[in-house]
Amino acid sequence: MADQVQELLDVPRAFFTDGMQFINKCQKPDKREFLKISQAVGVGFVVMGAVGFVVKLIHIPVNNILVGGA
Template identity: 80%
Template sequence: MADQVQEILDVPREFLKDGMQFINRSQKPDRKEFIKISQAVGVGFLIMGAVGFFVKLIHIPLNNVLVGGA
């Protein structure tokens, strides 16, 4: 019984230990790296927005034709 309790308590300890190692090894990006990441995210937003816009642009008239326009 004590072994099971010890195993249950070891899981959060290991998680915290691994998390602290990750935080300690991590570093903040420099300005150039931050700008590159921001640009990549911005382009991703634009692409996903354009895809969503065109899907909606095609879906609305197609839906009105199929349903009969209400």
């Protein structure tokens, strides 16, 4: 019975240990890396916005044709 309790307690302990090792290895990005990441995110926003705009631009006339708009 004590072995089962010990095994049950080992899982969160191992998870916490692995998590602490991960946190200790992490480091803040330098200025150059941060700017690269920011640029990539900005380009992603612009591309997704353009795709959404084009889809909406095509969807409105097609929807009016199919529904038989006024």
